[in-house]
Amino acid sequence: MQTRKEKLIEFVKSIRDAVHDEWVRFEFSHLRIARLIVYSMCLVVVVSICFYLFRYFNLFHTDVNSARYMLSALVQSQAAIVAIVITLTLIAVQLTASAYSPRVIDIFKKNPDMWILLGCYGVSIFYGFIVLKRVVGADGDVVSQSAIWSIGPISISFEFYVSLAYWLGAFTFVVLFPYLLNIVGLLKPENVIKRLAIEITKDKILNSKEDPVQPIMDIIHASIMKYDLETTRIGLKTVTVQVPEIIFADDEKKISRYFCDHLTRVGRVAISREDEESTLVVIENFKNFAKSTAEKGLKTATMLAARSLGKVGKAAAGKGLEHATTVAAWSLGEVRKAATEKELEDATNQAVFSLGEVGKAAAENGLEDATMQAVSSLGWAGKATAEKELEDATKLAAMSLGKVGEAAAEKELEDATKLAAMSLGDVGEAAAENGLGVATREAAKSLGRVGKGAAGKGLEHATKRAARSLAELTILSEELVKAVIQDYELKEEQDQVSFQKFIKIYEQELKELRAKKN
Incomplete structure (x- = not known):
């Protein structure tokens, strides 16, 4: 039995998987909103952590020169990083497009991450420029702590604006991780x-x-x-x-x-x-x-x-x-x-x-396994359609079995030819039992073609199986089968020897069946 701890772990995993699946569905249906949520959450988390750390370590006291150097270095590093990242992104897009399709470019163009990242870096860089421009004071001075803007009881000093520039810089570095994860994912x-x-x-x-x-x-x-x-x-x-x-x-x-x-x-x-x-x-x-x-x-x-x-x-x-x-x-x-x-x-x-x-x-x-699979499927099709009294489909199944059986006999695929004869017998029997005269006649004709082809190639087992199937069909619909045989004898000008050989075996099989029946 599962322990309480294992059940809890399993429950947490199921919740996590459910949340993940729901998020994936939401992201695909509302891509821009989903990516904005991700970057907004990063902004809130990073700024909150930075604010807490600045307060905890009492970092809201910055030398004027330090502020200038820090802001200048931050802006330059941000500009360099965003240039490198965008360049690498474009190279990745080019490689993906050349590997698969130029149309893939549209996916990257519609992907909001690059535009959001550019926006984040643009805002942070220009904000840093503005704050850098506003930093005033002689060497050794401290950035002003005096309130320059108030919202009710909350007063905001210029020191806060300088600190916010640092926090935005930290944010722009952090968002590289979700951005790169998304781009790498898109390369798949x-x-x-x-x-x-x-x-x-x-x-x-x-x-x-x-x-x-x-x-x-x-x-x-x-x-x-x-x-x-x-x-x-x-x-x-x-x-x-x-x-x-x-x-x-x-x-x-x-x-x-x-x-x-x-x-x-x-x-x-x-x-x-x-x-x-x-x-x-x-x-x-x-x-x-x-x-x-x-x-x-x-x-x-x-x-x-x-x-x-x-x-x-x-x-x-x-x-x-x-x-x-x-x-x-x-x-x-x-x-x-x-x-x-x-x-x-x-x-x-x-x-x-x-x-x-x-x-x-x-x-x-000469693909015997494939031929036998086709014959088997046709046999099942003929029986099923006969039971549903779909005469056209049953007739078509019988006709197709005849063509496949003839082709198999021509290539001396005896097992496939034998299976075709057996399947034709089953289809003909099902058609006869369901009163489908046209389909029954087609089954008899196809058995004649398969039997003649098998006899002509000396495929004894297949010939005997075709003769047996035709004899069994004769027991069910004798007049119809006899009419088919007469038509064959009148129309067949070629392969008369093969046909007569088959008919001889058929007559023997029919005689045996009648003897058993009596």
Whole structure:
């Protein structure tokens, strides 16, 4: 059990974390006010401490010459320090802009810290000049203690003005710490991206001549070129989280296309450099965006995201990035699932179509694991849409499975071809049980294509699996399957040997099934 002390420490930590999080949120939403509060607090604390120390050590007695020398040295040192600090700041801005994007300069320009610091130093320096000008007296004299201004019972002497110049000098040195901390923080791409993300609003995307997302995309492109995966991940995640928040039904097409185009370009850059990790980040963000728009019931946005994700997956397959292609196929399956659950039929169809494109590209490039993932996702899609009685989507799933299976057979990917045949059987069975005649017919046609392709390449196990699936489908919808086979026999002019070989195995499987049934 926790001791009382441990509980107290934990409670204090939770309070501290809560205050910190609240302050960070406030600072991002009210930057100028937040920074003014920080510098004002520094001023109050420094002046209060200096006043207490001067009183405690009885320092309100200054020689005229000492005052002149001190004020002169203070003003000169302040001028030198502010010149060095501003120069270093501009160098830092230049380096950051050259490393990522010239648009980053706007962040530093809008950052209030530099202007507040210049104001603090300007006020302190000119105040020091004025006080220095007013210091009068011969050598050895003491600065006047006589009251020159009164507010009720409070009397202020010239000595106080001299002391205040020292205190302001101390303040200008102290504020260098929060200033430098802020500037160093801004040099981190993560903080620059967060500041830029504030500019991503619906009005700016729809009406502004300047693209509010482009500065972040510039940083992401630069990060990919330098293989800076963390910055790439942060940038994409920030945009992906921000954009769905501003999409609504009346403008979803324009904003979602705008976002998808940006993300697709990033994906193409990553793929062209064969940077699989960055490609995976792009795919993950497409998936997250599509799922979030599906949850909001945004059909067009989800459809566009699924289409773009398919393009990225297909391009990854073309470059032989098998893991990225596999993840793209799995992600499309997740998007399809979200769209189906929300009854977004067009988005479901697009996700299924994109799955087919990715699977076919994977098979054509000999990526068996990716092909099998696409086939598996298509199989689940076909069964789920059949249960929902979405005939177009079920038909599309069956057609896509046929194309992927054919491509897999052509590349002699027997396991993938066998899985395609098995999945087609499941989809056809689900379609038949739910009375989806068109989809059932498409499943039978696709099984014929896959079986013929497998037989032509001598893939015995895959051929037998396709024949078995077609035989099982025949038991459920015999007239429909027989009609499909007759169409094949009439239309097929090429590969008749392969087709007849497949049909022979099919007839054997059908005979066995009927024997077992009887």
